Amino acid sequence: MAKNFAQLAESIVDALGGADNVAAVTHCMTRLRFVLHDESVVDAAVLKSLSGVMGVVRSDTQCQVIIGNNVSQAYAEVQKLLPEGVSAKEASPAKSRLTLRRIGAGILDALIGTMSPLIPAIIGGSMVKLLAMILEMSGVFSKTDPTLVILNVIGDGAFFFLPVMVAASAAVKFKTNLSLAIAIAGVLVHPAFIDLMAKAAQGQKVEFVGLSVTAVKYTYTVIPALCMTWLLSYIEKWVDRITPVVTKNFLKPMLIMLIAAPIAIVLIGPLGIWIGTGISALVYTVHSYLGWLSVAIMGAAWPLLVMTGMHRVFTPTIIQTIAETGKEGMVMPSEIGANLSLGGSSLAVAWRTKNPELRQTALAAAASAIIAGISEPALYGVALRLKRPLIACLISGFICGAVAGIGGLASHSMASPGLFTSVQFFDPANPMSIVWVAGVMILAVVISFITTLLLGFEDIPVEAPRTAAHKSSEAVPSAALTASPAVKTH
Structure with a gap:
């Protein structure tokens, strides 16, 4: 693994066509994820050959460079080479004719791009919950002990408020207002709304301005907040066009909230739950048969x-x-x-x-x-x-x-x-x-x-030391200056 991350970052950016060709960059647990202005200038051969680069994955929207567990160090060095603000935004790929393949790739990119930044919080919460489970199993704490309750709350935090986290991550992905996305997702996990959904689940009729509200539990869910934030990116643009300049500071956010939140509650939220449930049902139906x-x-x-x-x-x-x-x-x-x-x-x-x-x-x-x-x-x-x-x-x-x-x-x-x-x-x-x-x-x-x-x-052959090139050809045979042939091991 490369130790000089500054040099590695410089080599990666050069192979990608220079800093000016990088429209956006993020990272997950092992990969640098680049969005580029021009994919054609990428020197893939050089990129793959760099010491410290484990692999390269390219798609319609991203060039992913696999670094490994030290990706955060490489990311920090890459940031230093790019214009200010590049790493904080997502760039849209060039528009082209829609096909089923591009639609599928877009959905996959949206899901992965939204979820990848959340994985550390999900894993962290999972491990805290596991710790609480072990402490309870071993008898260190009883189930009602305040310490164990607090540990479970710490572990559950990332999951209970997962819709809010998804909305925040998706807002960055879809380039829409972060605070509005969080506020609308917050409605779905608000205690009063959760209580209302519990009553609806028991058969009580719940309506919003005459529209029936489906009984849904949104904690621990991903798809509803993701779909809602994607729709929000379009609602925000439409409201921005119709609101007068003089009223934008107060009328624009109010209209966005009044339009997006009810749509999320009445339509997008339940639809997202059905999609998620459908995918889960398909996966585990296969499991039940096989x-x-x-x-x-x-x-x-x-x-x-x-x-x-x-x-x-x-x-x-x-x-x-x-x-x-x-x-x-x-x-x-x-x-x-x-x-x-x-x-x-x-x-x-x-x-x-x-x-x-x-x-x-x-x-x-x-x-x-x-x-x-x-x-x-x-x-x-x-x-x-x-x-x-x-x-x-x-x-x-x-x-x-x-x-x-x-x-x-x-x-x-x-x-x-x-x-x-x-x-x-x-x-x-x-x-x-x-x-x-x-x-x-x-x-x-x-x-x-x-x-x-x-x-x-x-x-992989071991290359001869480069210092040999400075010695006389008589002292060092020419064969020593080249890489030895690949050797098949058994």
Whole structure:
């Protein structure tokens, strides 16, 4: 991994066509996400070859540069190279003919772009809830102890107010007024409104100016606030056009609130809930029919979903399922085998490679995947780079997913599965869940390690020291100045 992030940032920006070509930049847990003015000037070959860049993913709207766990340091250096304010905004891609592919890509980009900044808060809240669960299980605190209650409140904060967080993130994505988006989302989780929805759920008729209001619980939801904020971006532009200049300071925000909030309550909110529920129902209907096989398939497919960024599509489904049932038994269990398989495969590469730099990268990536459940450094820095280790991970992920499915493992929270976060799969009512989790984790590392060694891989050659170029041709053979041929390891 590169240590000089200033130099790495400069090289990345140059390969992207210079600072003037960057319209916007954000980052998630492992990736720098660039929106560019002109995609054609990107030197992808140079970008991928940079030491410290694990991979590059390009789409219609973004160029994503995978850095790894130190992405925040690289992001800070990139910010220094760009004009002031560039990183704080999102740029729209150039308009072109609408197709189903572009519509699908746009929806996926909106969902991922909105959810990615929220992942740290979601993981943080999940881990605090897990801590509270462990303290209660171990008898340190009783269920009614104020300390435990407060810990649960801290853990629940990110989920209870998730619509507000989604609205804030989506406001940045859709370039609409942040405070108005937060205020309208706040209506959905206001105590008085929650009480009104509880009465509606019990059969009491609730209307707003004669329009029936559907009984919906918005805490722990994503889709309603996301759809509402997208619509708000258009309402704001329309209201801005119709309001006189002299009244904009007070009339414009009032009209936006009076238009957007009722639409959110009466139409967009319930529609968003139905969409989210429909997606969840589809996913878990497949799970109910295929059983453990669906977890196995997901375990094999997970690295491929991460490569395309489509794994974030499951975030709303996981959150909503845990909120409704208290656990999630398909996607999260599949991640155990997928993440630790990438770690085990990276350990095999570190064991076999003759390249010191690759060994260092593989060891760091293995630690990240196995201990913390962050698999992208192993995926991009090792598996995808060497190809055959990725095949080993897919095989191991399928087998371990099958075992996790047969064991009936389910997650009670949402954090990337790894050694430190494995407690999310412990079921107080089923002590054997601890054995199943431990078994799957060990199996994932062992199977991927052995399979990677059996399949072998094309080792990355070690280049001769550059100082040799300054020596006389008589003292140093010309062959020493070139990279040694790739060596297939077995």
